[in-house]
Amino acid sequence: MAYQSLEEINQFCVEKSVPFWKAVLLGDMEENGISEEESVHTMKGMWDAMLRASDDYDTNLTSNSGLVGGMGGQMESYRKKGDTLCGNFVSKVIAQALQMGESNACMKRIVAAPTAGACGVIPAVLVPLFREKRNIEQEILHSLYVTAGIGEVIASRAFIAGASGGCQAEIGSASAMAAGALVYLKGGDNNQITDAAAMALSNLMGLVCDPVAGLVEVPCVKRNVVGAVNALSAADMALAGITSRIPPDQVIDAMREVGETMNDSLRETGKGGLANTPRAKEISENI
């Protein structure tokens, strides 16, 4: 069964007395006619691919256009000096988001989550957590089901492609998915999971998709950072007991409405926003 609303997932969890991740896993098993082992095996494949992508980052690589490359390494060197405004953990998250976004731009292997352009957000928050604790692989796999459940609902009620709904649909969705995963990993309940997702999505609402020269590079790589850091703050707010005043499903519907009203020039056409600046036009002509 594919879920149409976060409310539906939460209700299912109450009725069957299962955690959020399990509801998503059961849905996948039923929808695709597969066993629990098969589904978890595929999920582990996604997680292993994220870890491998993180390991394979090469700070010396530059994208074909020359616009991005090396930023993940710069951030990591800066973090290691030990005097960042964001602190050590958040700085690791920032570095990881940049690295994954740059690897994608440099044609390395990544996991689209939910898209290639937003592939840095979820690993940016999960990989540093995993590397600090190590023995939490099972919880990480469960948290990936949480991200998938949230993403599935967003994709069915709204959209996850920048061409359809702007960057809010890509980085915004990834951020909502990551926020839910973080709440789960920190022991929050189902309502806190969906509230964190709602707050993350609300806080990026209206974000436009304006790639310079039409490439998944500027501003996409750095927007993975805002998606990841926004997920951390939304999760912490939810864990502190702060709620989304607008119900999570209604936030998703609002995101859809905003995306549909968004001018075509701001939906991955490379015509508006940052893509329409004089500098962007120069770059475009020289590629």
Add this chain to the structure above:
Amino acid sequence: MNIFDILGPVMVGPSSSHTAGAVHIGHVTRKLLRSRPVEAEIGLCGSFAATGKGHGTDKALVAGLLGMQPDDMRIPESFKIAAHEGLDFQIKNIEIRDAHPNTALLKVTGEDGRVLEVQASSLGGGRIMLNKLDGIVVNCTGECPTLIVHNHDTPGHVAEVTSMLAKESINIATLQLHREKRGGLAVMVIEIDQTVPDSFIKWLEKQEGIVKVTYIDREEA
């Protein structure tokens, strides 16, 4: 909806439509040719032409023709590998009226001399649509096993093919018929639930009035 379309696929960047989808188009073209491609003329249309180079669309299409999947780490090196494996290719920007923004036109020749022209578009998320084969509309995704039969537009061919499928206990999911003109060249596009044995295709190719048989097997996810 599959949750691993949301979390996934594992792919070589930077774009699911311009890179992963393009690999897919090349890969399906190779399968349709049923022979190792030795020559390819690749035309990029619309957004594929405008931003394809920056997204590696050119390398991705060649990688697919070489048999690579969207997660193959060798995609960025596909031009070199093509030279090594004896695939001679040319890439240029073209215009096709009323085509989807992300469209490619591939004219390929196999080592056994087979020739095929494929027009396909990338729909996003790595999914594709085969628009035309040898200039004739087919509009299928290749997501399930698909049998494409070119035949002379004379009576009996549909019955011949479908009754033979029935004998093999193969269930037809969808069936499309197109033709260029009355009595000219016609095409059947048959999406099926099971896979077709190679012997069936060989038998079909020998039947009178059948010009060409192409077959897309189930895509490995």
